[in-house]
Structures are given as C-alpha cells and as structure tokens.
Amino acid sequence: MRPLISAMASLRDVLVAAIKSLLRGRSVLQAFLAYWTTSSAANSGKKITTSTADFLAEAEKLILGPISGDQLQELSRKLKQQFKDALMTNPACMLPSYNFQLPTGQESGEFLALDVGGSTLRVALVELRGRPVSGSESVIVRMDSFKIDHHVRNLTGRKFFDWMAEKIHQTVAKDSEKGHSSDTPLPVGMAWSFPIEQTSSKGANLCGMGKGFLAAEGLLGQDLGEIIKLSCLEKGLHVELSSIVNDSSATLLSAAYITPSTRFGLILGTGVNIAVHLPVTTIGKPKYGDRPDSWHEKASHVIVNTELGMFGKDILPITRWDELLKKAHPRPDFQPLEQLVSGYYLGEICRLALLDAIPQTGVFGGIVPPSLQTLYSLDTETLSIIEKDNSKTLSSAIQIFQLRHPSSHQATASDLAFLRTLASYVSRRSASIVAASLFALWELKAEADRTLLSALSEGSASTAADRLIAQTETEHKIAHEITTVAFNGSVIENYPGYQKNLQGYIDDLIAGTDAGKGAGIQLAFAKESSLLGAAVALACLD
Structure with missing residues (x-):
C-alpha cells in the first residue's frame, strides 16, 4: 500500500x-x-x-x-550611436575600403580569383556572364583547393608565398591560354582573411597574420601584391594582384552582382563581421588616409568593413x-x-x-x-x-x-x-544581437543617403555629377523598399532555426518604426562568396 x-x-x-x-x-x-x-x-x-x-x-x-x-530596439539605438562615433574617429573599425563601385551586373569575362583562409587556399577561374543569364550569372570554371596544414602555416616569410605561387601555377597551367609568362600580366583578385593595411584597391602592406601563421616573418610592412607577384614570376607566371577584399566585402560584392538591392555582407561562422555600402560623407576624412583626389572624385559611396565584433562595450x-x-x-x-x-x-x-x-x-x-x-x-x-x-x-x-x-x-x-x-x-540571443546590429546599420545608411540626396537637391554637395545623383537616388529608393543582406558562414548557414530567428528579429525591429511600411531587410545566401566576390571586385575595376 x-x-x-x-x-x-x-x-x-x-x-x-x-x-x-x-x-x-x-x-x-x-x-x-x-x-x-x-x-x-x-x-x-x-x-x-x-x-x-x-x-x-x-x-x-x-x-x-x-x-x-x-529592449532590443533600445540596444539597436545604442549600437547605432557607437557605429556613428566609430565612423568618425576609431582607427580600428569602420574601415573604408577602396571598393566604392558596386557591380552593374553587366560585367563579364573570365577572372582568376584567390581565397586565402586559415585552413585552405583556393584558386579558381571564375566566369562572369551578367544578370541577363538568370540563374547562372557567375560560374566557377575550375577550382583547386589546397589544405593549409600545420606544415604550411609554419613556412616562414617568402617560403609561404612560394608555396602559394606553386599552387596558383598548378591551376592556371591547366588552361593553355592562361599558363603563360608573357609581358602582359594576368590580373588576379584575392579575398584575404588576415589583417592588412590597405593602401589602394590592389595595394596592401602585410601585417602579422595570427592563427599560427609565420608567413609575415621578415616581410612585415611590405606590399602583399609585390610579394605574390615576385613568387609567381619565379614559377614562370606573370600575375598582377589587382584587387584585394576581405571576406565580408567579398560576400557583399558577390551577391550585388546578381541582386542589385544588396548593400550588406554578413559573415557569421567562427567569427562575425558586416560590410556595408555607405556614403563617403559618413566617414571622418582622416580615416581615408592619403588617397588620390581621383578616388574621391569618383566615389560617392564606399564599402565599409565594420569589424562588428569590436562593438557593444558596456x-x-x-x-x-x-x-x-x-x-x-x-x-x-x-x-x-x-x-x-x-x-x-x-x-x-x-x-x-x-x-x-x-x-x-x-x-x-x-x-x-x-x-x-x-x-x-x-x-x-x-x-x-x-x-x-x-x-x-x-x-x-x-x-x-x-x-x-x-x-x-x-x-x-x-x-x-x-x-x-x-x-x-x-x-536566439545571438540572432537577436546580430539583428539589432543589422537594423542599426540599415537605419544609419538610410539616414545618410537621405542627407546626401537632400544636399544634392539643394546644390550644396561638394560634387554634383549626374552619376552621383543617379546613384544616390537609387540608394534612396532601395532604402525605402527591400535591402538585401548577403550572408555566409557556418552558424548562419547550418545552425537549426538561426536564419529564421534572425529574420524574425529583423522584421520585428522594422515593424516598430515608421519605415516599416513598405521597407524591409531580406537575408540571402551568398554561395562561394569569397571567390566570386574577389572576381567581381576585379571586374569592377574594368
């Protein structure tokens, strides 16, 4: 009982x-x-x-x-203020790249692209066919992937870049038209997943690489493009590193080639970062360094590497x-x-x-x-x-x-x-904070575009070229409709429910504002974004 x-x-x-x-x-x-x-x-x-x-x-x-x-709306508001402050003065984040021009979608041709990551080097021949070829706007014609193991990470200085050059040569040599050593250099676009001090669209001074790599030993401060060019010449291959992008910028560019409303690139895997296309006027002048006047005359907007992970203190x-x-x-x-x-x-x-x-x-x-x-x-x-x-x-x-x-x-x-x-x-907390960050940057961009458009209409902008007006008007129009956020990374791609949660938090944030009537942010997967983005960046130079 x-x-x-x-x-x-x-x-x-x-x-x-x-x-x-x-x-x-x-x-x-x-x-x-x-x-x-x-x-x-x-x-x-x-x-x-x-x-x-x-x-x-x-x-x-x-x-x-x-x-x-x-409370999420309030967090987003505070993040937006941190973003604004950093855009003006912080030398460690909100970094303007040299990529100011987004693809028109008409670029075409075959391009050599490199993706140098922490565990893999990928070398690919990428064909861009343009938006009219719907569904196959870009194609990786050939790609070779080379594992960067402990031995490769321990290669010091030029030895690492000689190893890279050998792998590049192996891929290019498979195409008789590309495997040459003529006086005409073969242009290369590269996605580089390590710190650099960028000095032009194709120039960058090598910094300490971290992640166990010894390649920067004895080469710190030297031009990355020249290092790679010299190593390739010794293998009988004449290349010119014409464009360097980071992973978030590559994601933005690769998706913008296909979807013209793309203005953000989100990386969310082991780390997190966002690239955003902003008016140049939102960034403090000292952060541009010693860029030539010709760059400033052409650029109305610029892709900014936010280094998002550094924000949020307190x-x-x-x-x-x-x-x-x-x-x-x-x-x-x-x-x-x-x-x-x-x-x-x-x-x-x-x-x-x-x-x-x-x-x-x-x-x-x-x-x-x-x-x-x-x-x-x-x-x-x-x-x-x-x-x-x-x-x-x-x-x-x-x-x-x-x-x-x-x-x-x-x-x-x-x-x-x-x-x-x-x-x-x-x-879910992770998704909510990323949503708050995206929403803050989306609002900041919309406000800056409206300010620039207003200045142009009043004739008070420093440059009022037809091209600038047309581009800004397009930006303004997009800001009031759907803005595409291209994404890549293991967490946002593979974690169950993450994309859905992130999109839900974004939708809720937008719905709570006046802009929510007809405006929106849409997430879009950017496949092979590093290689395709490097190729698109190269094509945009043409």
Missing part, C-alpha cells in the same frame, strides 16, 4: 510541476522531463538546490530577458556566464559583441551555464563529464546537432553528446532536453 501512496504522491508532484512550467510557457514534455530529472537525482542522494525548470526559467530571464520587447546584455568567459579570455575587451554571437563562443557560454546547472539541479546525474572541465570543449557544432534533434527520444542528441563527452552517467532524454533548451536561449 505504501509504494502505491508514494507513486500517487510522485504523480501528483509531477502534475503540479507540469502546471507551473506550463504557466511559464513550457511544453508538457519539458515540464515532465524537468521534474523527473530533479526527482531521480534527488533519489540518488545528490544534493539538489534548484529544479531544472527553475534553472531554465532563470537562464531564460538572464539570457533572453534583456533583449525582449522594446551596452550588451551580460550574464554571469558571459563574465566567466570574459575573465578567462586573453583579450577580454577586444571583441565584446563577437563573444556573445559567434560560433567560437556559443558552445563555451553553454558549457559554463551547464557547469552551474549540473550540481545545482542534478541534471546529467549530477556528474560533470570530465571533458567539460576543459575550456571551449563544448563546441557550437555539438549544440547545433542537439538543437536539430526534434525526436521524442532525442536519440541522435544523446549519441553525439555521449560520444564527445563520455561520463559514468548515461545521458538521458531529459538531460538532453535540458541542454537543448539552454542552447536555444544562447543561439
């Missing part, structure tokens, strides 16, 4: 817990899982101070509370887990926004929260898997797989977690339901 009474009491407790959780907006399944996880841990003798439902309620309040309702919603991440970071204040949104950090935020939750709630049997004691051991890819599992049993999530983080406690469906919910809070 006594076991029956105990079982009935347990069932009653489950029902009470379920009702409480439902009132917080949770599903019946989440409520039952939360209760049984806590109950079974308590019965095993673990000291429990918080139920899983209460911990998740606190986590939701800490992570998502500060970006709910009008205005972002920080939890105790974010503080722990920051405390252990070698450069805690260098990229405040990136620490809350990018793929490098999402898993770590979740790991730190989980270290709190396990002893408090008894989830995962109250036992911390040994691997989770290591910094950054819970990666964002694992969270992505867990969030993707919508099955009742969560069998895929259990399998991948147990494989990557073995423990004396066999992970259960309730354990993974807990982690899945926690991960969803972290990923």
Whole structure:
C-alpha cells in the first residue's frame, strides 16, 4: 500500500510541476522531463538546490530577458550611436575600403580569383556572364583547393608565398591560354582573411597574420601584391594582384552582382563581421588616409568593413556566464559583441551555464563529464546537432553528446532536453544581437543617403555629377523598399532555426518604426562568396 501512496504522491508532484512550467510557457514534455530529472537525482542522494525548470526559467530571464520587447530596439539605438562615433574617429573599425563601385551586373569575362583562409587556399577561374543569364550569372570554371596544414602555416616569410605561387601555377597551367609568362600580366583578385593595411584597391602592406601563421616573418610592412607577384614570376607566371577584399566585402560584392538591392555582407561562422555600402560623407576624412583626389572624385559611396565584433562595450546584455568567459579570455575587451554571437563562443557560454546547472539541479546525474572541465570543449557544432534533434527520444542528441563527452552517467532524454533548451536561449540571443546590429546599420545608411540626396537637391554637395545623383537616388529608393543582406558562414548557414530567428528579429525591429511600411531587410545566401566576390571586385575595376 505504501509504494502505491508514494507513486500517487510522485504523480501528483509531477502534475503540479507540469502546471507551473506550463504557466511559464513550457511544453508538457519539458515540464515532465524537468521534474523527473530533479526527482531521480534527488533519489540518488545528490544534493539538489534548484529544479531544472527553475534553472531554465532563470537562464531564460538572464539570457533572453534583456533583449525582449522594446529592449532590443533600445540596444539597436545604442549600437547605432557607437557605429556613428566609430565612423568618425576609431582607427580600428569602420574601415573604408577602396571598393566604392558596386557591380552593374553587366560585367563579364573570365577572372582568376584567390581565397586565402586559415585552413585552405583556393584558386579558381571564375566566369562572369551578367544578370541577363538568370540563374547562372557567375560560374566557377575550375577550382583547386589546397589544405593549409600545420606544415604550411609554419613556412616562414617568402617560403609561404612560394608555396602559394606553386599552387596558383598548378591551376592556371591547366588552361593553355592562361599558363603563360608573357609581358602582359594576368590580373588576379584575392579575398584575404588576415589583417592588412590597405593602401589602394590592389595595394596592401602585410601585417602579422595570427592563427599560427609565420608567413609575415621578415616581410612585415611590405606590399602583399609585390610579394605574390615576385613568387609567381619565379614559377614562370606573370600575375598582377589587382584587387584585394576581405571576406565580408567579398560576400557583399558577390551577391550585388546578381541582386542589385544588396548593400550588406554578413559573415557569421567562427567569427562575425558586416560590410556595408555607405556614403563617403559618413566617414571622418582622416580615416581615408592619403588617397588620390581621383578616388574621391569618383566615389560617392564606399564599402565599409565594420569589424562588428569590436562593438557593444558596456551596452550588451551580460550574464554571469558571459563574465566567466570574459575573465578567462586573453583579450577580454577586444571583441565584446563577437563573444556573445559567434560560433567560437556559443558552445563555451553553454558549457559554463551547464557547469552551474549540473550540481545545482542534478541534471546529467549530477556528474560533470570530465571533458567539460576543459575550456571551449563544448563546441557550437555539438549544440547545433542537439538543437536539430526534434525526436521524442532525442536519440541522435544523446549519441553525439555521449560520444564527445563520455561520463559514468548515461545521458538521458531529459538531460538532453535540458541542454537543448539552454542552447536555444544562447543561439536566439545571438540572432537577436546580430539583428539589432543589422537594423542599426540599415537605419544609419538610410539616414545618410537621405542627407546626401537632400544636399544634392539643394546644390550644396561638394560634387554634383549626374552619376552621383543617379546613384544616390537609387540608394534612396532601395532604402525605402527591400535591402538585401548577403550572408555566409557556418552558424548562419547550418545552425537549426538561426536564419529564421534572425529574420524574425529583423522584421520585428522594422515593424516598430515608421519605415516599416513598405521597407524591409531580406537575408540571402551568398554561395562561394569569397571567390566570386574577389572576381567581381576585379571586374569592377574594368
């Protein structure tokens, strides 16, 4: 009789817990899982101070509370002010490139493009066919990919660029027309994923590369184009590095070639960045450096590398887990926004929260898997797989977690339901902050375009060429319709629900403004954006 009474009491407790959780907006399944996880841990003798439902309620309040309702609009307003200030004076971010001209969509021809990343060198022959060839405006005719392993990263100075030249020669030599050493150099466009001090559309002084690369040793401050040209000449290949772009600018250019409303390029993978096409008047004159008068006479707008990750200091919603991440970071204040949104950090935020939750709630049997004691051991890819599992049993999530983080406690469906919910809070906050950033830049751009158009109509602009008026009017028109944000990167491409959440937050922000009546921001995937963007940048020079 006594076991029956105990079982009935347990069932009653489950029902009470379920009702409480439902009132917080949770599903019946989440409520039952939360209760049984806590109950079974308590019965095993673990000291429990918080139920899983209460911990998740606190986590939701800490992570998502500060970006709910009008608070996200307020965050966007503060970010916009930081962007404005940085555009005028900050030498480390809001950097104007030399790319002022967006593609018309009529550019055509075959171009050699390089994509130099942290783990791969890609060399491609890209054919641009123009917008009239709908659906196949650009085609990668040939591409070779070369792994940059530990050995290659350890090549010092010219040895690295000699290795690059050899790989470029291998690809070009496959085409008899391109494999030549004539006096006419073969123009090359390059997407370079490392710091440089750009001095022209084709000129850039080499800076320290980071990421374990030794290629800059003995070459710091030297012209990157000349280094590559010299290494290629020694392989019998005469090339001219005619255009250099970073990854976010390449994403913008590659999409603008196909979709004329594209004015933003978003990279969201291991890191985060945004490029935006802004009127030149929004940027402080000293930030342009010693550019020739001819550049300023031609440029009404310019692609700006925002270095988005550096923003957000003192205005972002920080939890105790974010503080722990920051405390252990070698450069805690260098990229405040990136620490809350990018793929490098999402898993770590979740790991730190989980270290709190396990002893408090008894989830995962109250036992911390040994691997989770290591910094950054819970990666964002694992969270992505867990969030993707919508099955009742969560069998895929259990399998991948147990494989990557073995423990004396066999992970259960309730354990993974807990982690899945926690991960969803972290990923949704990331999407909301990226949305606030995009919305702030979209508003800033629209305001600047209107100001420039007004100055032109009053005849008070410094240059009033027909070309400038036509371009600005087009910009103004686009600002009141749909603006395309081209995107690329592992998180925004692959994390389940991320794109949908990001678009939803953007739509909500726009709907709360007067501009929301007929205006909008549309996300668009930019496939192979680094190579295609490098080729488009090269074509725009022609």
